[in-house]
Amino acid sequence: MKVSDIESAARAVLPKFYSEDLHPESWRVFSSCGTEIETYKGRTTGFVRSPGVLVGKKKADALKRTFGETQPEIGLGDRDTDIPFVTLCKEVFILCFNIDRVI
Structure with missing residues (x-):
């Protein structure tokens, strides 16, 4: 899947369902240690980046x-x-x- 497709869906869905009630400091902490998917040439690989889940x-x-x-x-x-x-x-x-x- 293209990274741009995932980012587009996240921008459309996440603010509506999650971020309205989320304190900015909570998001800062969550995003600083969230699990990330590995990418290659603009597409996701399905592997999880270090440090893993x-x-x-x-x-x-x-x-x-x-x-x-x-x-x-x-x-x-x-x-x-x-x-x-x-x-x-x-x-x-x-x-x-x-x-x-x-x-």
Whole structure:
């Protein structure tokens, strides 16, 4: 897929659904350590750029790089691999989903 097609879709969709309610500082932090897709000659390859998908210890390391010694106020997680990340935060919320139950 062309990178320009992805960028075009992101500009059209993301502001409408996500960024209206997003604090600029939250976006700065999120974008500074977000997972990126590798590209070659203007097309995506499907590979993930280093440091890879931010899961487990990698996610905690990204938080430390971004915040340094400052402890974030809130950490949200939804699986066991988020524990290294959320334990670095002052307040922790683990979201539980029951996929066996449909409402």
